[in-house]
Each structure stands twice: as C-alpha cells, then as structure tokens.
Amino acid sequence: MAGQGRKRRLKLDSSLLFMLTILIGLAIAAFVLHGWSGLGDGAVEGASTLVRIGPLVVLGITMAGMIQVLVPPSFVSKWMGEESGFVGVLIGFGAGIITPGGPYVSFPIAASLFRSGASIAPMAAFLTAKNLFPLERSLVYEIPFMGTNFFLARVIASLLLPLFAAFAIPLLMRLISGHVRLSRNE
Amino acid sequence: MDISALLMMAGLLAVTSALAFRVHGFQGVREGFLRGMRTLRMVAPMLLTGLALAGFINVVVSPDLISQWMGSNSGIVGILIGSGAGALIPGGPYVSLPIAASIFDKGAGVGPIAAFLTAWGAIPISRSIVWELPFLGGSFTLVRYIVNLAFPLVAGFLTPPIYNFLS
Numbered sequence: 001m002a003g004q005g006r007k008r009r010l011k012l013d014s015s016l017l018f019m020l021t022i023l024i025g026l027a028i029a030a031f032v033l034h035g036w037s038g039l040g041d042g043a044v045e046g047a048s049t050l051v052r053i054g055p056l057v058v059l060g061i062t063m064a065g066m067i068q069v070l071v072p073p074s075f076v077s078k079w080m081g082e083e084s085g086f087v088g089v090l091i092g093f094g095a096g097i098i099t100p101g102g103p104y105v106s107f108p109i110a111a112s113l114f115r116s117g118a119s120i121a122p123m124a125a126f127l128t129a130k131n132l133f134p135l136e137r138s139l140v141y142e143i144p145f146m147g148t149n150f151f152l153a154r155v156i157a158s159l160l161l162p163l164f165a166a167f168a169i170p171l172l173m174r175l176i177s178g179h180v181r182l183s184r185n186e
Numbered sequence: 187m188d189i190s191a192l193l194m195m196a197g198l199l200a201v202t203s204a205l206a207f208r209v210h211g212f213q214g215v216r217e218g219f220l221r222g223m224r225t226l227r228m229v230a231p232m233l234l235t236g237l238a239l240a241g242f243i244n245v246v247v248s249p250d251l252i253s254q255w256m257g258s259n260s261g262i263v264g265i266l267i268g269s270g271a272g273a274l275i276p277g278g279p280y281v282s283l284p285i286a287a288s289i290f291d292k293g294a295g296v297g298p299i300a301a302f303l304t305a306w307g308a309i310p311i312s313r314s315i316v317w318e319l320p321f322l323g324g325s326f327t328l329v330r331y332i333v334n335l336a337f338p339l340v341a342g343f344l345t346p347p348i349y350n351f352l353s
Contacts, residue, residue, distance in 0.1 A: 053237070059196060061226045065221035
C-alpha cells in the first residue's frame with residue numbers, strides 16, 4: 001500500500017518535472033524575444049488565466065466527483081468497460097459530442113470515468129469526438145464564423161476519426177506498455 | 187462569456203449535486219465533494235505549472251504570427267503549415283475561429299483551414315501539456331497524441347472536395 005503510494009507520487013513528479021522544464025524553456029524564449037517585458041507579460045498572462053479559469057476548474061472537478069458518485073462503477077464498466085465493445089465506443093462518441101464546456105469539464109470527466117472502470121477505446125472515442133466536433137463549440141463558434149458548408153464538409157471529412165482513434169489508441173498502448181492499464185489508474 | 191461559463195458550470199454542479207443528494211442523501215454529496223477535492227489535490231501542482239506555461243506560450247506564439255504564417259499557401263504545403271500552426275496556437279475557440287475566419291476571408295484555402303482547426307482541436311501542444319497530462323497521465327496522453335498526428339492531414343485533404351460538392 002505504502003509502496004504503491006510512493007510509486008504514484010514518483011510518476012506524478014516526472015510529469016511535473018517535464019512541465020517545469022518546458023516552462024523554463026518558454027520563459028527563456030520569452031526573455032530572448034521580448035526581454036524583461038516578455039517575462040512580465042508571460043507571468044501576468046498566466047496569473048490572469050488562473051483567476052479566470054481557476055473557479056471553473058474547481059467547479060468542473062467537483063462536478064466530476066458527483067458524477068463518480070452518481071454513476072456506479074458497475075454501470076461504467078458494463079457500458080464503457082473492456083466488454084462494452086463497439087457499443088461502448090459509440091457511447092463515448094456521443095458523449096464527446098454533447099459534453100459542453102472547456103477542458104475543465106472534459107478532462108475531469110474523462111479521469112473519473114477511467115477511475116470507475118471505463119476502458120481505453122470508449123475514452124479515445126470520447127476525447128476525439130470532443131476535440132473534433134463538440135456540439136456547443138460548433139453552434140457557438142464554428143458555424144457563425146465559418147459557415148454551415150465549411151462546418152459540414154469538415155465534419156464529414158473527419159467523421160470516422162473517433163472510431164479510428166478507438167481502434168488505434170488501445171492497440172498502440174498495448175504495443176508500448178504490454179498492457180492497456182493507465183499509469184494513473186488506481 | 188466568462189460569466190456565462192461560470193453560470194453553466196455552477197448549474198451543472200447544482201444539478202449533479204441535487205441528483206447525488208436524491209440518490210445517496212447527504213452522504214452522497216459529501217463523498218462526491220471529497221472525491222473532487224482528492225482529484226484537485228492530485229492535479230493542482232501540475233495545473234498551476236501548466237497555466238504559467240500557457241502564459242508564456244501566449245507571449246512566444248502570438249495569434250498575429252500564426253495568421254501571418256498561414257497566409258494563402260495552398261496544397262500540401264498549406265495543409266502542413268496549417269497543421270503546425272493549429273498545434274502551436276494556444277487558447278480556446280474564441281482565439282482559433284476568428285483567426286480561421288480572417289484568413290479564409292484573405293484567401294486561404296479550405297484544406298489548410300480544415301487542417302488548422304483539426305490540429306488545434308486534436309493535437310494542441312499547450313492544451314495537451316496543461317490539461318491532458320495532469321488528468322490522464324503520460325502514457326495515454328503520448329499515445330493519443332501520436333495517433334492523432336495524422337488527423338489534420340486527413341481533414342486537410344478530404345474537406346475541400348466535400349466543400350466543393352456542397353457549395
């Protein structure tokens with residue numbers, strides 16, 4: 001139990017280390033490009049994003065906690081687990097289209113579904129559909145800015161991509177790690 | 187717009203909490219809240235780093251630079267530039283779609299713009315690091331990213347003929 005906890009912390013730290021490295025690289029780039037004002041602008045920009053997004057993140061994560069309580073793991077593993085097959089992929093696909101809001105909604109939901117026993121394929125379909133054609137973004141942004149014809153053409157062109165992702169991502173994960181467990185799955 | 191996002195999120199939380207209360211009583215609401223806080227504690231250090239990182243990406247990669255890049259290149263070069271620009275540009279749909287619309291007006295092709303929007307949605311460098319990595323972990327994020335790398339090219343090549351057929 002204690003060993004498991006330590007292992008998880010170690011993994012978390014390697015991701016954090018990776019991000020800190022990129023942060024330092026970007027800060028240097030900002031300094032080289034724009035001098036001290038570049039550093040200041042970056043810090044201010046980050047802080048203002050935190051103020052704007054922070055409350056949404058807390059609400060989104062809390063909501064995902066409620067969803068975890070509401071949707072029993074047995075339900076998730078039946079409809080989105082290893083045995084769910086193509087139906088699970090289609091459920092993920094549909095859920096991705098209708099899930100509203102930004103990354104502060106979709107990623108906490110994805111993480112909590114994984115934790116309740118969803119398998120990789122349906123979650124791959126969920127995230128791909130959410131990334132490529134979420135209903136809310138389409139109605140509010142893409143159709144007004146780009147027109148219906150462009151929107152429809154782009155959607156038809158990429159309609160099969162969530163299914164491809166649902167097929168290829170589990171396969172590649174199995175090839176890379178020898179199993180389809182998530183590193184952070186409890 | 188931020189107010190409406192906040193209201194929407196508060197509404198969603200209220201509905202899910204009410205349902206949790208109805209199904210499991212006060213204990214259910216408490217459990218949901220505790221689970222949320224556990225996730226928050228897990229992702230908080232990475233999210234804070236990520237938001238600082240996103241701030242610097244905004245400074246280093248400006249939207250102006252991206253629209254200059256996109257220009258009116260067409261064909262495979264345009265599609266590749268569109269894919270790269272879409273992967274690099276930070277920010278939500280309120281950033282990417284105005285850029286897409288303005289370069290569309292200036293004569294950029296349907297293919298490069300479809301590639302740009304697809305790359306921005308599917309292989310966003312900053313969103314993957316800031317959001318996906320903390321919540322879903324390194325191996326899933328990396329594999330999803332690799333599998334999605336070709337998606338902007340698919341959209342870039344297939345969208346124009348369908349667009350011409352529709353209009």
